[in-house]
Amino acid sequence: MALTGLQIYKLLPKTNCKECGFPTCLAFAMKLAQKGTELDKCPYVDDEAKTALDAASAPPIKLVAIGAGERAFEIGNEIVLFRHEKTFYHQPGLVVRVKSDDPQLAEVAARVASYEVERVGMKLRLDGLAVEHAGGDAAAYAAAVAATRAAAPGLPLVLMSGDAAALDAALSGGAAADRPLVHAAAAANWQAMADVAKKHGCPLAIRAEAGDLAGLVDLSENVRGAGIEDLVLDPGTAGLAGDLVAFTQLRRLALKKGARALGFPLFADAGAPTWQAELARATQAIAKYAGVIIIDHLEPAAVYALLTLRQNVYTDPQKPIQVEPKLYEVGSAGPDSPVLITTNFSLTYFSVSGEVEGAGVPAWLLVADSDGQSVLTAWAAGKFDAEKIAKTVKDSGIESRIDHKKLVLPGHVAGLSGEVEEELPGWQIMVGPRDAVDIPNYLKNVWGA
Amino acid sequence: MTAVEIPVEKWSGAVREVTLGSSYGGGTRTSTVTVGGETSLPFLGFEGALPHRPALAVEVVDMKPADWSPELVATWGDDLSDPANWAARAVEEGADLIALKLRSCHPDFGDRSATEARATVDRVLAAVGVPLIVYGPGTADKDNEVLVAVAEATKGEQLALGLCEEKNYRTIVAAALGNGHLVIAQTPIDVNLAKQLNILISDMRLPLERVLMDPNTGALGYGLEYTYSVMERLRLAALMGDAMTQQPMICTIGEESWRQKEGRAATDVPEAWGELAERGVAWEVTTAMTLLESGADILVLRHPGSVGVLREALDDLTKGA
Ligand code: B12
Ligand code: SF4
Numbered sequence: 001m002a003l004t005g006l007q008i009y010k011l012l013p014k015t016n017c018k019e020c021g022f023p024t025c026l027a028f029a030m031k032l033a034q035k036g037t038e039l040d041k042c043p044y045v046d047d048e049a050k051t052a053l054d055a056a057s058a059p060p061i062k063l064v065a066i067g068a069g070e071r072a073f074e075i076g077n078e079i080v081l082f083r084h085e086k087t088f089y090h091q092p093g094l095v096v097r098v099k100s101d102d103p104q105l106a107e108v109a110a111r112v113a114s115y116e117v118e119r120v121g122m123k124l125r126l127d128g129l130a131v132e133h134a135g136g137d138a139a140a141y142a143a144a145v146a147a148t149r150a151a152a153p154g155l156p157l158v159l160m161s162g163d164a165a166a167l168d169a170a171l172s173g174g175a176a177a178d179r180p181l182v183h184a185a186a187a188a189n190w191q192a193m194a195d196v197a198k199k200h201g202c203p204l205a206i207r208a209e210a211g212d213l214a215g216l217v218d219l220s221e222n223v224r225g226a227g228i229e230d231l232v233l234d235p236g237t238a239g240l241a242g243d244l245v246a247f248t249q250l251r252r253l254a255l256k257k258g259a260r261a262l263g264f265p266l267f268a269d270a271g272a273p274t275w276q277a278e279l280a281r282a283t284q285a286i287a288k289y290a291g292v293i294i295i296d297h298l299e300p301a302a303v304y305a306l307l308t309l310r311q312n313v314y315t316d317p318q319k320p321i322q323v324e325p326k327l328y329e330v331g332s333a334g335p336d337s338p339v340l341i342t343t344n345f346s347l348t349y350f351s352v353s354g355e356v357e358g359a360g361v362p363a364w365l366l367v368a369d370s371d372g373q374s375v376l377t378a379w380a381a382g383k384f385d386a387e388k389i390a391k392t393v394k395d396s397g398i399e400s401r402i403d404h405k406k407l408v409l410p411g412h413v414a415g416l417s418g419e420v421e422e423e424l425p426g427w428q429i430m431v432g433p434r435d436a437v438d439i440p441n442y443l444k445n446v447w448g449a
Numbered sequence: 450m451t452a453v454e455i456p457v458e459k460w461s462g463a464v465r466e467v468t469l470g471s472s473y474g475g476g477t478r479t480s481t482v483t484v485g486g487e488t489s490l491p492f493l494g495f496e497g498a499l500p501h502r503p504a505l506a507v508e509v510v511d512m513k514p515a516d517w518s519p520e521l522v523a524t525w526g527d528d529l530s531d532p533a534n535w536a537a538r539a540v541e542e543g544a545d546l547i548a549l550k551l552r553s554c555h556p557d558f559g560d561r562s563a564t565e566a567r568a569t570v571d572r573v574l575a576a577v578g579v580p581l582i583v584y585g586p587g588t589a590d591k592d593n594e595v596l597v598a599v600a601e602a603t604k605g606e607q608l609a610l611g612l613c614e615e616k617n618y619r620t621i622v623a624a625a626l627g628n629g630h631l632v633i634a635q636t637p638i639d640v641n642l643a644k645q646l647n648i649l650i651s652d653m654r655l656p657l658e659r660v661l662m663d664p665n666t667g668a669l670g671y672g673l674e675y676t677y678s679v680m681e682r683l684r685l686a687a688l689m690g691d692a693m694t695q696q697p698m699i700c701t702i703g704e705e706s707w708r709q710k711e712g713r714a715a716t717d718v719p720e721a722w723g724e725l726a727e728r729g730v731a732w733e734v735t736t737a738m739t740l741l742e743s744g745a746d747i748l749v750l751r752h753p754g755s756v757g758v759l760r761e762a763l764d765d766l767t768k769g770a
Contacts, residue, residue, distance in 0.1 A: 082685070084678040117721040119670065213453045240765040241492050244742075248493060252456045259453075276754075279731055280762040283738035287677070301723030304711075305669060305731040309739060312674040347671065351710070358717065374672070380637070437710050 003056045005030035011049035012042065019043060061254050061263050064203050064230045066093060066128070066292070067156025068179040073127050075291035076265035081251060084317055091314040092290045093127035094306060095158055096298055097271060099134035100144035106151035108298060113152035117304050120321055120346040124307040130294055133161030142169035149175060158183050158292070164192035168199070176200035181292065183207070183267070184234055185223055187215060194226035203230035205267050210236030213249065220261035232292060234267035240284055243268065247289040265291025275299040279306070286310050321346040322372035327396040328353065331362030335403040338363045338447050340432065341389055342410060343370035343378045351436040359440035361447060364402070368392040375410045386419035393424060408432040457496045462690035463488045465657055466501070467697050468607065469546060469631060470580025475605020479578030482546050484746040485697035490684065491744050492766045502767040503741060505756055506546045506582060506749045507539035508703050511569045512553040518713045520729045521751055532569055533576035540577050542753035543760050548582040549573055554595045555586035563598035570599050574606065582609040582633065593620040600624035609633050609661055615646055622653045633699060635663040638679045640686065644693040661747065662696035668705035669736045677743045684744035700740045703751030706732040730754045738762060
């Protein structure tokens with residue numbers, strides 16, 4: 001929790017010696033509270049005050065990295081309860097769980113590693129694999145982890161076992177280099193688990209019985225006392241309502257009460273018998289505060305939906321994702337290729353360019369500057385009107401690159417065609433379909449490709 | 450053991466209770482649906498009351514939809530050609546209420562008359578006992594004509610009439626006022642516009658216990674985050690005591706999510722998208738769950754599979770509340 005100026009003042013020498021460059025200790029304290037200066041400007045603060053101030057300036061939810069290398073991901077460091085208050089910063093890792101005795105383990109691992117889907121120009125991927133210790137001794141578990149690593153090199157891992165010896169075997173066998181998340185230290189085994197995590201330099205998940213937040217605090221204090229700094233909290237699973245309550249309380253305790261012991265990212269086990277029930281659980285976890293989400297089903301449709309939701313919820317509400325407004329060439333467009341106009345909201349641009357590309361008809365795609373708004377939103381806000389469209393056409397230099405004067409408008413703004421015709425004398429204004437999906441048909445029929 | 454002091458928000462406001470359907474005063478419904486009444490954020494039973502669970506409506510159209518996803522067409526089969534059968538089947542599939550869309554009255558899709566619309570509404574009312582939401586065809590003039598006629602012919606049924614927007618609210622509110630119905634007030638994803646419309650409606654003396662608010666749904670991948678945030682802001686305002694934001698919220702999940710490419714395209718899509726049957730339901734369920742978490746009280750859905758998944762999720766979410 002950030003300290004107020006007065007709270008900081010109490011920790012200063014109060015001699016007003018001015019060496020910090022401020023007239024009084026109080027003035028210095030006030031500036032410090034606004035993060036306008038640094039503590040080391042005062043040569044006289046004692047260690048006790050330093051520790052207190054450092055602790056107070058630490059983020060309320062610690063940033064924790066899982067994995068190593070290119071696919072490592074970071075979670076935590078969130079500062080708000082609701083996205084509209086600022087934004088959510090670190091999207092949760094979506095991790096698929098496999099059992100260590102699953103004969104298809106390597107195959108599943110490879111599929112998880114290679115799953116990729118593109119949305120609004122971004123490649124969305126799964127973040128890791130959780131290898132759950134199911135039957136077998138320490139050596140068998142270590143072998144399963146090694147097989148997973150071989151099948152999915154570099155993919156972050158969560159090692160799930162209550163057996164510290166099995167974890168030690170897996171980590172000693174090379175997995176430590178990947179900096180996996182170790183799951184989980186519970187009341188009965190925390191000492192051994194903390195030792196293993198410490199020995200191998202891995203982040204550690206702590207797990208209490210559902211509903212036992214006090215147990216989580218005790219565990220947190222114990223393992224931090226044992227020297228573990230990177231924690232993830234697993235409050236157990238108690239159905240959708242119970243989980244929502246636990247996750248909300250934990251987020252509030254960290255942000256509003258400054259509960260240091262609980263200031264860590266959260267672990268959600270969304271696993272369920274069917275992919276549909278699991279999808280509902282994972283959706284809640286994305287919408288409400290999870291840092292790591294475990295799923296059991298590699299159903300592509302559900303994974304695609306979850307990755308899309310995560311992208312949506314973690315978009316900064318102040319900045320819609322946009323593309324540069326300019327003339328784009330789709331395929332190798334020539335003087336007789338069609339000219340289509342749209343707005344610079346990324347979602348709009350990629351929906352349209354994807355379809356034009358899929359149609360196999362080379363085309364010019366003119367993107368107007370609509371401040372990152374969709375066609376109808378921009379139209380309603382006066383940012384995609386006849387004047388703007390005409391200006392975009394004129395400024396783009398398209399006229400010198402084509403030998404016709406036909407412009408295709410989005411079907412949703414069909415009503416603008418008359419006005420655009422007036423603004424662009426000599427041009428023929430055509431109305432395209434409303435939905436981008438229908439663009440290929442339209443281009444083929446109207447432009448006879 | 451360490452004691453953990455759980456932070457509990459003390460909210461001063463409550464969402465209004467709104468009841469759809471009636472069995473007296475002209476009403477013939479065998480069940481009714483009451484939503485709202487929350488005095489906490491969604492499903493946080495430890496700090497407030499959640500007297501009614503969110504309700505699931507299924508969308509029924511009065512003519513076989515020409516542009517619906519092949520997955521929906523395959524699932525509903527012949528029922529799509531008859532709104533009464535379709536509604537009855539929807540109730541079997543678990544719908545708490547029916548959202549009937551009078552699309553065939555649209556000038557571009559058949560231009561059926563208000564009289565014909567009334568007959569359709571009568572048939573659906575006769576086929577099911579659950580409450581009804583009735584949507585006009587979606588063009589200002591025809592909406593007014595059709596919805597007024599339907600409202601008069603169904604006096605006392607306590608239907609919810611939609612859409613009631615800034616441009617037509619006078620007519621729709623008057624029709625509801627005189628015949629014991631409710632209205633669905635829709636505004637485009639904006640807290641102030643939603644408040645403004647509620648004020649205009651209450652200025653006409655329609656009790657706010659007869660107003661549902663539709664903050665406008667963006668589907669998953671198509672604006673969902675805007676709806677999610679605006680609904681959270683509306684619900685927070687309601688709980689903080691802002692009287693003009695205290696209406697239960699209704700979201701047209703099915704229409705939005707099945708309209709998108711993900712809900713429609715069976716072929717020529719990346720393999721990573723999965724099969725259409727699963728993808729369409731996944732899109733609808735994910736959109737719905739996200740908006741339940743941000744305060745939705747009524748979800749209007751299209752696929753029976755989604756109804757089942759969400760019913761189970763709601764059982765779980767409202768357990769012990
Ligand atoms: C999300 C959203 C917003 C977001 C903005 C999102 C953004 N970055 O643009 C927010 C919340 C900020 C917003 C604000 C407003 N919105 Co708004 N919003 C929506 C919503 C829900 C989705 C829009 C969207 O993202 N669509 C997805 C994109 C991809 O669609 P698209 O750009 O149209 O592109 C598709 C097609 O047009 C086509 N296409 C695109 N380009 C081209 C080109 C060619 C040649 C062709 C053939 C096809 C084609 O392909 C795409 C895929 O099919 C819609 C309602 C809805 N459910 O659709 C309302 C909607 C667009 N908003 C509306 C309004 C009125 C507003 C406001 C004016 C409200 C207000 N008074 O404050 C403001 C305006 C903004 C401002 N004041 O600055 C209205 C527009 C009314 C109308 N039809 O006239 C809508 C339709 C809601 C409604 N039913 O009332 N909105
Ligand atoms: S240098 Fe330190 S002691 Fe001196 S005035 Fe500044 S804050 Fe006070």
